[in-house]
Amino acid sequence: MLPLLLACTPAQIQFEAAFDEAVVSTHDTAVADTAEATGPVFDTVSADVHPDMGSLVVMRWDQQRPAEVQAFYTFEDDVWHHAPAVQRDAGAQEQLIVGVPYGYEVTVRLVGGGEETETFVVTTDELPEDAPAPELLAVDEDRLDPDTNFVFGGYGAAFGNGDYWAFVIDRKGRLVWTHQAPSSRIILAPRVSWDGTTFLVDHNSYWGAWDGGTQSEVVGLKIDGSETAVYDTPGLHHPFTDLPDGSLAWGVMSGNDETLEILRPDGEQERLWTCSEFLFSIGESDYCGSNTLTYVEETDTFLFSFYSLDSVVEIDHATGEEVRVYGHVDGAYDFSPFDSSFWWQHGAHYTDTGTFMVSTKDQAGGNETVVREYEVDHDAEELVEVWSFGDGEGIYGDNLGEAWKLPGGNVLHNYGQAGRLREVTTSGDVVWDVVWSTDGIQWLGKTTGIDDLYAFLPTE
Numbered sequence: 001m002l003p004l005l006l007a008c009t010p011a012q013i014q015f016e017a018a019f020d021e022a023v024v025s026t027h028d029t030a031v032a033d034t035a036e037a038t039g040p041v042f043d044t045v046s047a048d049v050h051p052d053m054g055s056l057v058v059m060r061w062d063q064q065r066p067a068e069v070q071a072f073y074t075f076e077d078d079v080w081h082h083a084p085a086v087q088r089d090a091g092a093q094e095q096l097i098v099g100v101p102y103g104y105e106v107t108v109r110l111v112g113g114g115e116e117t118e119t120f121v122v123t124t125d126e127l128p129e130d131a132p133a134p135e136l137l138a139v140d141e142d143r144l145d146p147d148t149n150f151v152f153g154g155y156g157a158a159f160g161n162g163d164y165w166a167f168v169i170d171r172k173g174r175l176v177w178t179h180q181a182p183s184s185r186i187i188l189a190p191r192v193s194w195d196g197t198t199f200l201v202d203h204n205s206y207w208g209a210w211d212g213g214t215q216s217e218v219v220g221l222k223i224d225g226s227e228t229a230v231y232d233t234p235g236l237h238h239p240f241t242d243l244p245d246g247s248l249a250w251g252v253m254s255g256n257d258e259t260l261e262i263l264r265p266d267g268e269q270e271r272l273w274t275c276s277e278f279l280f281s282i283g284e285s286d287y288c289g290s291n292t293l294t295y296v297e298e299t300d301t302f303l304f305s306f307y308s309l310d311s312v313v314e315i316d317h318a319t320g321e322e323v324r325v326y327g328h329v330d331g332a333y334d335f336s337p338f339d340s341s342f343w344w345q346h347g348a349h350y351t352d353t354g355t356f357m358v359s360t361k362d363q364a365g366g367n368e369t370v371v372r373e374y375e376v377d378h379d380a381e382e383l384v385e386v387w388s389f390g391d392g393e394g395i396y397g398d399n400l401g402e403a404w405k406l407p408g409g410n411v412l413h414n415y416g417q418a419g420r421l422r423e424v425t426t427s428g429d430v431v432w433d434v435v436w437s438t439d440g441i442q443w444l445g446k447t448t449g450i451d452d453l454y455a456f457l458p459t460e
Helices: 002-006 019-038 275-281
Strands: 042-049 057-063 067-074 079-082 086-088 091-097 105-112 120-123 135-139 150-156 164-170 175-180 199-203 217-221 227-232 236-242 248-254 257-263 269-274 290-296 301-306 311-316 322-327 334-336 346-350 356-361 369-377 382-389 402-405 411-414 420-424 430-435 443-450
Touching (some): 042 120, 257 301, 269 275, 356 402, 411 443
Antiparallel strands (some): 057 091, 067 079, 067 105, 105 120, 135 430, 164 175, 248 257, 301 311, 369 382
């Protein structure tokens, strides 16, 4: 039975009452032979709560000989999870256990080299005071995206004042990781790094200290809270993104204008694009305020979304020239039909299938937040609506929000200021629904679905 257990996927392992008995009956001879030939694997094993991140468990041991070792753990319903198997040398070793909610009792053991340790029971720390715990309103576990086990995001209960957090929740709405912003900073646009191994968290002083963003920065964090990098991003007021080459791009608002800045890996800062110059070139005059910046690797372009213009500008990374515009400024692609137009859009991006998706008001003066997905007809210069969701749902977020297609095809819709996060199928069925406090305005920042939190372990 043990070889079958080790072959299971990283999602879940159903515990069976006969597990220990089966291991002994099936493997006692093999284990004994291995032990006699090479000696035991584990010595002085311990398990404790991580000193800095109270939802993590740290297993430590002295390894007596090289072997592939894996940690198994359970914290509810006799469902066993496991960390990745790692080939380890002899010597002092450590394994972090992640994805356990705050305030839960977790049972852990190590398996490797034909042996397994005794079990250890540890209780994770209580939830930090004022941490943003949501309420699970509904879940259809059979229809959830199978590759989205957690959601990473940002949250604050008051704009420009109060506590702001980056967080990870599981599919039961439980917090399994938190990071509190420093004083006079807010978190609006946290994202997963391009390589999927680091949390990139904005410490935004534009709205936190009201200083024009002079102290804004982006911090790279591992799941144990350790910093991997700090990027100075003066003028950062809302969106940023990293690039595959390690650059970081962000929007800088100055008065009624905004620029697109890029910090290169060598530390040089480059101004790629200026909004006022674009407006002048098309004969328009308005203020520039962005809410989303998305890098498109396939075309080496940026999608820069401006709520102030009800438009999204696609910008060439190499030249800084406008490639095309979607929305309502002069020269933008048309909508087909026109009543599928987006207004006050957020989260503009291309999906993996090449469609264009936004979260938007249902109409220019609307009071519902909806998702719109379009086929892009470049020949006709049209956005042709192919799917939408939200009309008649009665949920409205004045600001923020986004909608992203998950790997299995469902859509994760973030309602921003409404403090609501829902997963919906392409047939329009809500299969997951969580809400933060309904008392007052909520500031739910960017959210990203995550498959495996072990990708965020610190590297040696």
